[in-house]
Amino acid sequence: MSNYHIKHLEEYFQVYRKSIREPENFWAEIAEEHFLWRKKWDKVLEWDFTKPAIKWFQGAQLNITENCIDRHLGTRANKTAILFEPNNPEEPAQHITYKQLSERVNQFANVLKEQGVKKGDRVCIYVPMIPELAIATLACARIGAIHSVVFAGFSSAALSSRINDSDCKLVITSDGSFRGKKSIDLKGIVDEALEDCAGVKTVLVVKRINSDIHMKEGRDQWLQPLLDKASKECIAETMEAEDPLFILYTSGSTGKPKGMVHTTAGYMVYSAYTFKNAFQYQENDVYWCTADIGWITGHSYIVYGPLANGATTVLFEGVPSYPDFGRFWEIVQKHKVTQFYTAPTAIRALAKHGTELVDQYDLSTLKVLGSVGEPINEEAWHWYNDTIGKKKSPIIDTWWQTETGGIMITPIPYVTPTKPTYATLPFIGVQPALMDENGQELKGNQVEGRLCIKFPWPSMARTIWGNHKRYKETYFSAYENMYFTGDGALRDEVGYYRITGRVDDVIIVSGHNLGTAPIEDAINEHPAVAESAIVGFPHDIKGSALYGYVTLKDIGESRDHNNLRKEINQLITDRIGPIAKLDKIQFSEGLPKTRSGKIMRRILRKIASNEMDNLGDISTLLNPEVVQNIIENKL
């Protein structure tokens, strides 16, 4: 018997040891007993971090949708698979059973086939949080098409660059989306994006907001009439273990976004196994993750992980503040939610509104509270623990990344004693290492360094779409034979991990990864701008917010600075999306640089964070005089 469900701490340590000593046996047992394979693997693992090349379950054949849907039809056909809670609380929730999900995924898959989509083709999905988003991703997986979901809050420029990078031929979208009081013209954004995407031949449009949109002749089609004609049966494509399942873009510290490629078998096994244990999922639970499916959290822990376990997964269209800041708790009460998974930024925003809105609702069904996406500060941790969890639902502070595919460091609730702000212990099979700046591993406890992973785990990304060299350089070149995460971490006296934050030029704002380079590129497009540098600074709700230092060309000097600020933020909104807007923009005469001309962000970061007395040695700068000037004009 494999250890699919860990129930106490001793068992965790025992299973962990086994997963490290005999990783191949361990994962083979989990894979064999809990998943449906068309053909078993010939080899469990082959890996080489120097290339890097990682292959799990080679030779195996499967289809992930048979694991997430078909195999439940015998025992769970009438169980709710997806519980859709619309933006408007007056609109009834939808309970989509496993049987209905099966039919709807198959119909959608048949429509895609009819449109000429084949195994290996890339399909871009730009759909708000409605059931069709999950159904579209599963429909792609059904026929072996590689889905690339783009968060429906990204701008047209961000969308077109993602479509072109992975050469998508078909785009799935909706006429629009509801977000709180607003409705957003998604189709208009798609139309604009596609002006730069010659490769897209077909756009399938889901009707959601009933707006009057333009349908381009020969390219755009309403989805529903096509679904109505499609068969509810669709034989799943046979996939090799290492066939790509999806591409998901994440920001890099430099250059354009990286299309992380996740493959089929390892991703399935790991997302399902982590879901079962990190949430201590039981058959009749109602699980809710508030993330968007456009992020990895939604891929792994709204869609694939829960469905592979036959769970009921809540899909919420709206925002935490509509119609008021009690909405999350109203939903927990209404659907008797047992596991609730959200981001620290949401917790902080809700905590600001006190306990009154919480106390109106019955939260007694909650058993596990999850946090993800950024470090959770002590205050937010306690509010979550006391006010929401009533000190009886453990908080799992789950550390992981788009690249890791699944949760890597987390307490197992009711198993691992929690500690505020600590992600605690590595998940089964995960071998973390802390490295110092000279490339030496820091052994023992009470150390702080850069977080790496020493050994492959099944759901790690295999490459960056179209750019394996960048994959190697970004993740496998900083330290020999290690996957480098880009995060700093410390290990306390008992071996618990605390993530201290990014050590590169990625800034996490409201749980969203933002690379500084693409934002600076957007700013630099402004004709009045000579140069810019973005840094993060602490923010009560967002965790970090963005501070931009901008130097202007001569022509800009006479311009109104407030107008310029608006124009710069508009450019960022157009190029990336509103999530990347700057909170503060300071115009300065110059930016501090090293003698080789590199902008010293470290100094700018300290100034933005009000740590002026701790700037370090600035005398070696090319232009130390600008520092004083920047400090004097700080916003």
Ligand code: PRX
């Ligand atoms: O810096 C870490 C932070 O989010 C980064 C990964 O972002 P992304 O790929 O968008 O995935 C987010 C959802 C998995 C990490 O490198 N991060 C994520 N979870 C935590 C965290 N930082 C601290 N504590 C966490 N629990």
